[in-house]
Amino acid sequence: MDPSERAVYLTFDDGPIPESTPFLLETLRRYGARATFFVVGDNVRKHPDLYQQLLAEGHSVGNHTYHHLGSFKHWTATYIIDTFKCQQAIEKLAPAQPTPPLPRGEGGLLFRPPHGWLRHSVYYWLSKEFRIVMWDLVTRDYSKWLTADDVFENVRRYARNGSIITFHDSLKSIDKLRTALPRSLEWLKEQGYEFRTF
Numbered sequence: 001m002d003p004s005e006r007a008v009y010l011t012f013d014d015g016p017i018p019e020s021t022p023f024l025l026e027t028l029r030r031y032g033a034r035a036t037f038f039v040v041g042d043n044v045r046k047h048p049d050l051y052q053q054l055l056a057e058g059h060s061v062g063n064h065t066y067h068h069l070g071s072f073k074h075w076t077a078t079y080i081i082d083t084f085k086c087q088q089a090i091e092k093l094a095p096a097q098p099t100p101p102l103p104r105g106e107g108g109l110l111f112r113p114p115h116g117w118l119r120h121s122v123y124y125w126l127s128k129e130f131r132i133v134m135w136d137l138v139t140r141d142y143s144k145w146l147t148a149d150d151v152f153e154n155v156r157r158y159a160r161n162g163s164i165i166t167f168h169d170s171l172k173s174i175d176k177l178r179t180a181l182p183r184s185l186e187w188l189k190e191q192g193y194e195f196r197t198f
Contacts, residue, residue, distance in 0.1 A: 001162035007194040008163045010035035011135065013064055013112065015169025016043055016050035023178065024169055025057055031185040033195040035059050036133070037169065038112040041066030041086030048093050055094065060197040062110030062133060063087050070114055076121040083111065083126060110198055133198060135166040141173040141180065148179035155184040159193070 001009060010028075012035055015021045028035055037054055039061055044051045055061065066086040069079055087109065111130035116138075118126070126132065137158045141151045159165065165184075167177060188195070 001164065001196075003160070003162045005194075006161055006192050007196045008159060008161075008165055008188060009196050009198065010165050010167070011038060011062075011112070011133070012036075012167050012169040013038045013114075014040055014043070014068065016047050016054060017169065017171070018047060018050065019171055020169050020174035020177070021047070021050045021054065023174065024167075024181065025054060025059075027181050027185065028059070029057065031182070031189060031195075033185055034197045035195070036062055036110065036197045038062040038064040038110070038133075039086070039090065040064050040068050041082075041089040044086075044089045044093060051090075051093055060110070061090060062112055062198070063090060063130065064112055065114055068114045070117060076119060076125070079119075079122050080125055083130075131198070133164065135164040136160075137163045138166045139180070139184075141176050142168050142170060144172075146176070148176040148183075151176050151180035152183045152187070155180075156187055159188060159191075 010033060012024060015037060016039060037059055039051065063083060063086045066082045066089065069082050109130045110133055111126055112133050116134060123132065137155065139151045139154045140146050155165065167173065167181065
């Protein structure tokens with residue numbers, strides 16, 4: 001994003017799930033931060049109350065496929081159908097909008113591919129409907145080789161103006177995030193960063 005603005009974009013992939021989403025929401029609320037959650041459609045189906053809570057608290061949402069599919073492991077048509085199934089789940093539970101929704105395509109619906117990979121053919125078709133959002137700072141909070149201190153250090157070392165920072169709303173990450181997320185948010189605020197959403 002714009003490197004001239006003292007702002008970062010917090011993102012969380014893979015939720016919502018009851019084991020981690022409530023903690024993430026409470027922590028973001030405590031620091032006055034908004035984030036963009038790239039949700040898995042099947043998790044939205046299983047936990048609609050958590051999905052609606054993150055919307056009610058002012059966070060934005062994006063599509064992360066219905067079954068957390070890897071693009072290189074599936075046919076283009078299979079992947080696109082799964083993505084639109086997730087979008088249906090997202091829109092089915094979204095509250096009524098007071099203003100018209102954003103147009104589809106660049107700037108409208110948000111999508112992030114699981115694992116950060118897309119076939120060229122998938123990118124071609126999805127970019128007609130979605131703004132595809134990647135990242136420049138992945139915290140690696142899911143790695144069994146990293147500690148909470150390591151996750152925080154990744155934020156401290158690599159955050160810069162306009163950074164899109166990726167955390168995970170998942171079982172693999174939550175134990176580290178209980179320490180690393182508050183420390184990261186506190187440090188980012190101390191450095192003067194504003195928290196923005198897509």
